[in-house]
Amino acid sequence: MTTTTRLDLAKVRNIGIMAHIDAGKTTTAERILFYTGVSHRIGEVHDGAAALDYMKQERDRGITITAAATTCRWRGHTVNLIDTPGHVDFTVEVERCLRVLDGAVAVFDGVAGVEPQSETVWRQADRYGVPRVCFVNKLDRAGASFHRCVDMIAERLGAVPLVVQLPIGAEDGFAGVVDLVAGRALMWTDGDPDVVDVPADLADTAREWRGRLVDAVAERDEEVMALYTGGTEPSAEQLHAAIRRLTVAAGATPVFCGSALRNKGVQPLLDGVVRYLPSPADAGADDDGPLAALAFKIMSDRHLGRLTFVRIYAGRLEPGRTVLNGVKGRRERIGKIYRMHADRREEIASAGAGDIVAVMGLKDTTTGETLCDPAHPVVLEAMDFPAPVIEVAVEPASRGDREKLGAALQRLAEEDPSFHARTDAETGQTVLGGMGELHLEVLVQRMREEFGVAAAVGRPRVAYRETIRRAARKVEYVHKKMTGGKGQYAKVQISVEPCADAPYEFVNQVTGGRIPKEFVPSVDAGCQDAMRSGVLAGHEMTGVRVVLLDGAFHDVDSSEQAFRIAGAQAFREAVRRASPVLLEPVMAVEVSTPAEYLGEVIGDLGARRGRIDGIGAQEVRARVPLAEMFGYVGDLRGATSGRAAYSMRFDSYAEAPEAVAGKVVAAAR
Numbered sequence: 281m282t283t284t285t286r287l288d289l290a291k292v293r294n295i296g297i298m299a300h301i302d303a304g305k306t307t308t309a310e311r312i313l314f315y316t317g318v319s320h321r322i323g324e325v326h327d328g329a330a331a332l333d334y335m336k337q338e339r340d341r342g343i344t345i346t347a348a349a350t351t352c353r354w355r356g357h358t359v360n361l362i363d364t365p366g367h368v369d370f371t372v373e374v375e376r377c378l379r380v381l382d383g384a385v386a387v388f389d390g391v392a393g394v395e396p397q398s399e400t401v402w403r404q405a406d407r408y409g410v411p412r413v414c415f416v417n418k419l420d421r422a423g424a425s426f427h428r429c430v431d432m433i434a435e436r437l438g439a440v441p442l443v444v445q446l447p448i449g450a451e452d453g454f455a456g457v458v459d460l461v462a463g464r465a466l467m468w469t470d471g472d473p474d475v476v477d478v479p480a481d482l483a484d485t486a487r488e489w490r491g492r493l494v495d496a497v498a499e500r501d502e503e504v505m506a507l508y509t510g511g512t513e514p515s516a517e518q519l520h521a522a523i524r525r526l527t528v529a530a531g532a533t534p535v536f537c538g539s540a541l542r543n544k545g546v547q548p549l550l551d552g553v554v555r556y557l558p559s560p561a562d563a564g565a566d567d568d569g570p571l572a573a574l575a576f577k578i579m580s581d582r583h584l585g586r587l588t589f590v591r592i593y594a595g596r597l598e599p600g601r602t603v604l605n606g607v608k609g610r611r612e613r614i615g616k617i618y619r620m621h622a623d624r625r626e627e628i629a630s631a632g633a634g635d636i637v638a639v640m641g642l643k644d645t646t647t648g649e650t651l652c653d654p655a656h657p658v659v660l661e662a663m664d665f666p667a668p669v670i671e672v673a674v675e676p677a678s679r680g681d682r683e684k685l686g687a688a689l690q691r692l693a694e695e696d697p698s699f700h701a702r703t704d705a706e707t708g709q710t711v712l713g714g715m716g717e718l719h720l721e722v723l724v725q726r727m728r729e730e731f732g733v734a735a736a737v738g739r740p741r742v743a744y745r746e747t748i749r750r751a752a753r754k755v756e757y758v759h760k761k762m763t764g765g766k767g768q769y770a771k772v773q774i775s776v777e778p779c780a781d782a783p784y785e786f787v788n789q790v791t792g793g794r795i796p797k798e799f800v801p802s803v804d805a806g807c808q809d810a811m812r813s814g815v816l817a818g819h820e821m822t823g824v825r826v827v828l829l830d831g832a833f834h835d836v837d838s839s840e841q842a843f844r845i846a847g848a849q850a851f852r853e854a855v856r857r858a859s860p861v862l863l864e865p866v867m868a869v870e871v872s873t874p875a876e877y878l879g880e881v882i883g884d885l886g887a888r889r890g891r892i893d894g895i896g897a898q899e900v901r902a903r904v905p906l907a908e909m910f911g912y913v914g915d916l917r918g919a920t921s922g923r924a925a926y927s928m929r930f931d932s933y934a935e936a937p938e939a940v941a942g943k944v945v946a947a948a949r
């Protein structure tokens with residue numbers, strides 16, 4: 281059965297849930313699905329039964345890897361919910377979700393407060409200008425503190441928290457919340473909360489905090505300020521409207537609280553989502569304009585095959601329609617369209633601006649590309665994906681496995697733009713690259729379990745790069761083969777020089793037909809072939825400009841192939857003369873630790889060739905080469921009795937010191 285819906289845009293919310301690993305995103309999302317009637321029982325993460333974590337891997341590991349888009353309904357609104365992964369290795373997933381969201385719920389662990397990864401994700405959301413509401417979760421746990429977490433939101437994240445609720449009771453006795461806007465209390469026993477008077481012992485505190493809320497809003501909102509100076513207390517509706525204006529403008533963030541696990545606080549959080557977070561209409565979505573949609577995720581479904589998740593910004597999508605991939609300039613036909621409900625799907629007859637849906641039938645479109653009306657081509661701003669910094673070599677067990685591996689890698693790379701696969705030119709091995717140890721572990725496990733590839737997998741190693749330190753001018757290479765029938769002949773002369781603003785550039789300066797036009801792209805292709813495997817240790821090269829200066833050809837014996845070979849050989853020779861160097865990935869590392877271990881943590885980072893960027897009362901920021909960070913999880917736990925935590929993301933590539941480079945080069949040879 282298919283359904284046709286024309287959404288009232290003002291009643292749509294496209295939101296994500298973001299947080300540090302284990303803060304309780306998945307548990308909160310599960311409760312949202314339960315209360316909105318999508319799922320009929322509550323799946324627990326620790327039972328491996330959460331509906332959103334539907335991939336087998338996720339069930340095994342109890343963590344969220346792939347963001348799943350789910351549609352649910354709350355108080356007459358359509359809420360498209362995206363559950364984003366919290367582990368730093370999957371930052372790309374978070375980033376691509378933020379790109380298509382209108383708003384987000386930031387979940388914090390009431391005991392741990394603002395943790396490093398919540399900070400990373402918060403900054404990402406800042407970068408994309410995504411309005412947020414906060415949910416301070418786990419208030420049932422021993423040691424939880426709502427106010428400490430609110431302070432951290434202000435201090436660590438530089439946000440303006442608007443406290444709209446106060447917890448009633450603490451830890452085991454946590455029973456409900458005061459709604460400061462309405463001046464009522466919500467108490468949970470089972471299911472929906474009872475709305476009652478604010479408990480007498482909290483009345484004064486509640487009055488004080490409502491005053492603070494009104495002050496904070498008045499300071500930033502003219503309408504409430506006008507009431508305030510006129511001596512009128514704003515009504516609940518006026519306050520709601522002002523909080524919405526501030527939230528949508530990303531000028532402040534309402535803070536809610538509760539315990540997802542104990543089923544407390546989730547319904548008012550949902551109210552907050554529809555009340556305060558923006559709708560696509562706030563972003564100017566237009567159903568009647570020409571189509572503009574962004575593909576933000578590719579997923580292979582065991583039954584349906586390739587599904588492309590798209591966010592529609594303008595216009596409508598219908599099955600059977602031909603659309604243009606604005607980036608590739610190729611036409612694609614839309615197959616069936618689905619609204620996804622985590623583990624279930626609903627076929628729909630059309631989808632409009634502001635919607636997030638899954639589409640079948642797209643063959644050529646990858647993550648970050650735009651779909652548009654062929655008569656009105658547009659390209660929406662694409663997404664940037666960081667380079668893989670860690671690799672493993674994979675050796676298929678048999679020829680059959682090699683074939684399966686090829687298919688698996690293609691599918692996995694389509695789904696995940698932060699995953700790369702290449703063939704090592706020297707060893708012929710297949711090398712997989714990713715964002716971190718866990719990322720690759722998950723990919724390898726999927727390759728084995730989902731695609732049935734039997735393969736030996738090497739130890740994870742750093743993905744180095746190679747570049748050149750200076751220019752090498754006028755390097756010549758002649759490719760000549762005169763054996764047998766038709767010969768091969770191509771001569772090229774090139775210069776190479778360091779290129780700061782692009783990984784690779786090719787400039788053609790050949791004049792007077794010394795190389796026929798049709799062979800110039802072959803020289804370029806040859807240089808790019810050689811870029812894939814540097815002369816030092818076979819790592820991918822970056823930051824090289826090639827200038828093609830001169831050459832010669834032969835009427836009969838010259839071919840594209842010959843010029844490609846000559847280009848590659850000239851390039852290798854030029855690079856050898858241009859002081860090639862090894863680059864290593866350097867990570868931005870943030871460690872949070874009890875103060876007593878601070879000295880030890882700093883000393884250890886130093887021993888790992890780290891450069892300290894900043895030291896706080898309980899935290900250290902440093903830049904450390906990735907090569908020194910293998911096994912850091914365990915070492916840090918050991919040194920701090922498990923009390924410190926860290927997060928790490930790619931920062932930059934830097935020239936490896938000679939001692940390090942020497943070893944890498946020797947190992948490659």
Ligand SMILES: Nc1nc2c(ncn2[C@@H]2O[C@H](COP(=O)(O)OP(=O)(O)OP(=O)(O)O)[C@@H](O)[C@H]2O)c(=O)[nH]1
Pocket residue numbers: 299300301302303304305306307308325326342343344365366367417418419420421538539540541542
């Ligand atoms: N005490 C308590 N535990 C909670 C609460 N919410 C979640 N948990 C537990 O915290 C753990 C992590 O919860 P998840 O929901 O998987 O956290 P997550 O943030 O989705 O984690 P990832 O998906 O791995 O990024 C689980 O064992 C939950 O049962 C809560 O309100 N109170």
